[in-house]
Amino acid sequence: MSRSRLRRRLLGAILGTALVALLAAAGWVAYLDHVVTREFQGRLWSVPARVYAEPLELYAGAAVGGDDLEQELRRLHYRPGDPAAGPGLYRRRGGEFDVHTRRVRFVDELRAPVRVRVRTSADGVTDLAAADGSALPLFRLDPLLVGSVFPVHGEDRIVLAPDEVPPLLRAALKTIEDRRFDEHHGVDLRSILRALWANLRAGHITQGGSTLTQQLVKNYFLGDQQTFARKLTEALMALRLEAHFSKDEILVAYVNEVYLGQDGERAVHGFGLGSQFYFGKPVDELDAGELALLVGLVKGPSYYDPHKHPDRARARRNLVLKELADARLIGAAEAERAAQQPLALRPHGGGYVPAFLDLVRRHLKRDYAEADLAAAGLAIYTTLEPRAQAAAERALTRGLRRLDAASRNRDAQLEGAVVIAEPQSGDVLAVVGGRDTGSEGFNRALDARRPIGSLVKPAVYLAALETGRYSAASVLEDAPLELKLGDGSLWTPQNFTRETYGSVPMVRALAESLNLATVRLGLDVGLARVADTLVKLGLERRPALNPSLLLGTVEMTPLEVVEVYASLANGGFRARLRSVRAVLDEHGEALRRFKVEVEAAAAPAAVYALDRMLVQVTERGTGRGATARLPHNIVAAAKTGTSSDTRDSWFAGFTGSHLAVVWVGYDDNRPTGLTGAAGAMPVWADAIASLRPASWDPAPPPEVDERWIEFSTGLATSPGCSSDAVRVAVPRGAALPARSGCAAGGDSLADKVKSWLQKTLH
């Protein structure tokens, strides 16, 4: 073989290898190009499902006072101003409002901006008129955006459209993160060299030379791992991205993509959500200091976490403010002023409702794969009532703070949960899963399964009433008893007061939550019947048939208690709890509607008689403190519950308009020293009181008579005759032994006068 042939072969081999390498490189680039375009375009329209609250309905008679209305408008980010100037503005003069609404989509309508005049008194709306002065029968405000369901990797975000990104945010990001963004092509050699030099001098990495584009690529396609190969891929992808998309598309994608913090399981992405998460307002309402804080967070969301490290966050914010002033994006005086301000973070619990969203997610899981919820722009319209949610959060936070201050347990914080529902339809209005209402975490409302104590008693009494052998006036024996259990042990239940009360009418035994009388009643009725009653009222599992079931050793979550009590509040009908009304696609077409569903669960007459007894709980029984906290003369039916050693404090009750269940206890299950009345009841009453409740006042079913009996003896009487006369419902025509010489009428004179007055006045 001659030398020249060898040389030619060698050359050929080298050339061939180079060609293959070149082809491979080209293929690699083409592949990256493909990935970048496909993924990026995909991301551009991939919007998480947005979740909306129930819009507030305004109509003459609606229990929405002037201050309520203004609060609601503020929640919806309406600003005071001249409504003629444009949508999103309102003017208030005393009780009169002039509102220019925004363009807004409801479940069944896309409404263009419109002017509306609302007149209110302190109690509620008195009338409504359109801009031309014509009367409106009703008008609904915008549904409040309460969050989004973005289950992929736990990422949550509120996506901003290009025109929603404030110019100052655009400029600030470039100034702080990538000064030559407008000039480079995805990779900035100069800043890489500068960073390299700085790092070499320092001996370790102090600066990154990444452009915004590279950061975006890293966020999108690559992890945090830093290898040379990764860096090369990142640079190549950044170049391809810049080749295909405009600077503004990339910047807007960055604004929506960047990671800004962690909230339990939920990763906070993008400035739209960042603004809501840290400050509770939309990004276009941020002032310079707030914006500087968010921009500063990009460098290290956990290192500069303003909740955990306020000093670091402040220093970082002030540095950013100074750089913005140096770049003449804001005035020096403004930067100076903003630097003096506190961080002004959103108080926890304002606006974000993780516990309710959790319920929405679970309800939708029955119908949707998680991935579908993250798909193209679904809109989920829920039954959440922001007013009720705020009231529940406020009541729980305040109540727990007060209870903690009075508690001997200095080393632990009490926890709690609240669920509020509309009893007739089963619509869930509010869910609070713990005292830290704004953070995702253990959702006690849905997941804390605890013994319900005396909350079980209504099921015992209902089972008794349904046998037809008992009525509210039946006399029970509250006397000691011993019971041999299946395992041979002896059970000797006691009353909470450790006393016995002898012969007591059923209404009193329930109102005062007497254990001995209840156990005797339950044993007579039969454990199986009590368990069946719980199931038919709405408990999903059949509880074990231990006698201790009668005193509430059965464990339930607050939401499950709501399900059971809803059937009582609903006159014996079981309404399927509903948190979602409808799911709309991105064009506003309904993909799925959830209707009200009811089912007859228990005899209406028996349930009415039971509810009448539960009213006595709040009037004379263990829950009597609740009525004092409610608006004057509001009738409520309720039950207290305390588990053994006061580990759980419960209160469940309803008015004509609201059903609420409250649980208070420690996460580690230690005794609280609180009865249901001491712990959960004030929280319940505070929440309900601020919601302008209507009285519990259903018409008595035709199968019952309303009668007066003595609370202490059960003898028929009249209000004028016995000081402790209480109203009960008994089977129509029932023979009741009467207090000697007392007129034991169906209707008292008082009732007759009342109905006469009502007829006359109407």
Add this chain to the structure above:
Amino acid sequence: MATEDAALTRALVALLGALALAACSLPPPYRPPAAGSEPVPPAAPAPPATATPPGGTAEAPAAPAAPSRDYRLGPATQSLVAQARAQVARGELPGASTTLDRALRIEPQNPLLWIEVARLRLAENDAPQAEAFARKALALSAGDPAARAQAGRVLADALRAQRRNQEARELEAQPWMH
């Protein structure tokens, strides 16, 4: 509405207080003036029974109560019901359902709305839910004979739609249905 009720209630409380006082100061126990429909109490109290049978024999059953309620729709729900009916007429049943949902949120205790939804469920061929809604309406309308009869008629229709004609006929034979 709310203010008027509150004022009425306050007036009543004052009045009832006065009546109670008056009753206590009178030597004989108070007897209502219009005792026509009042069951007469037994002369001497019987010993407390541990259980009271329903429909006891010692007293005559009380006469049917006078109508105590008169359900109507407020202007807001009235306009929604009109809208829902128009939607049904156009064949937009899901839309009508959404509209009535809105009305239910405003007046959840008004049996007329539950009757309306029951009719809609019938139009949707969902007879079991129509029946449940009609029964719910029936329970809510106790005290309002007109609403009760209306709920009864929808219930009968819902039963027939499920081929339960016998039950429907029995229902229609009830005196309160007429």
